[in-house]
Amino acid sequence: xxxxxxxxxxxxxxxxxxxxxxxxxxxxxxxxxxxxxxxxxxxxxxxxxxxxxxxxxxxxxxxxxxxxxxxxxxxxxxxxxxxxxxxxxxxxxxxxxxxxxxxxxxxxxxxxxxxx
Amino acid sequence: xxxxxxxxxxxxxxxxxxxxxxxxxxxxxxxxxxxxxxxxxxxxxxxxxxxxxxxxxxxxxxxxxxxxxxxxxxxxxxxxxxxxxxxxxxxxxxxxxxxxxxxxxxxxxxxxxxxx
Numbered sequence: 454x455x456x457x458x459x460x461x462x463x464x465x466x467x468x469x470x471x472x473x474x475x476x477x478x479x480x481x482x483x484x485x486x487x488x489x490x491x492x493x494x495x496x497x498x499x500x501x502x503x504x505x506x507x508x509x510x511x512x513x514x515x516x517x518x519x520x521x522x523x524x525x526x527x528x529x530x531x532x533x534x535x536x537x538x539x540x541x542x543x544x545x546x547x548x549x550x551x552x553x554x555x556x557x558x559x560x561x562x563x564x565x566x567x568x569x
Numbered sequence: 570x571x572x573x574x575x576x577x578x579x580x581x582x583x584x585x586x587x588x589x590x591x592x593x594x595x596x597x598x599x600x601x602x603x604x605x606x607x608x609x610x611x612x613x614x615x616x617x618x619x620x621x622x623x624x625x626x627x628x629x630x631x632x633x634x635x636x637x638x639x640x641x642x643x644x645x646x647x648x649x650x651x652x653x654x655x656x657x658x659x660x661x662x663x664x665x666x667x668x669x670x671x672x673x674x675x676x677x678x679x680x681x682x683x684x685x
Contacts, residue, residue: 484671493578495678496675498673509670545612547671547673556663557618558661559615560613563612
């Protein structure tokens with residue numbers, strides 16, 4: 454089955470710890486995205502990547518870091534600099550912009566991060 | 570900058586009645602518009618999109634949306650609501666940045682509650 458997987462489903466972090474959220478896709482999509490979802494605030498873009506070894510900051514990148522070493526993988530690290538990391542994190546991918554079709558995003562099941 | 574607005578935090582409708590979830594947009598150029606649905610503790614699922622062509626777009630699970638350029642709206646509709654349609658609905662628009670990369674702007678979401 455093609456799709457996007459995120460792991461873990463639930464993650465607990467102590468104050469001062471860095472944690473890494475995994476996102477993998479087998480859809481052959483060039484573009485991948487990380488969003489943060491808080492109640493009543495919709496989705497906010499953290500980072501996105503259009504191609505391997507390149508990524509751009511979104512609207513709320515402070516306290517987060519990413520890498521894009523492989524087309525299939527786009528891990529997100531929540532650093533200790535992120536003061537309020539408790540949230541639901543969603544990864545997404547979309548069709549290559551040269552494909553002539555698609556454009557919609559495909560989402561993973563999400564990771565719920567809680568700071569203890 | 571591109572933006573979308575969902576003016577209603579919640580919409581209540583009786584089962585079997587038609588439903589409408591509203592979305593308005595502000596874009597420069599031709600809009601690429603999307604609707605997604607989210608069930609509790611899950612990722613977003615794509616419902617439908619407007620890229621070009623017919624103003625009435627049909628999507629998954631019996632949903633449709635009407636693109637209205639003069640009113641800058643893209644309202645989601647369904648002729649007969651089901652209790653299982655109760656979920657959180659997001660409208661989104663694709664944005665092209667000055668560097669030529671693509672990202673998506675989401676509305677704040679509308680919670681649909683279908684009453685039996």
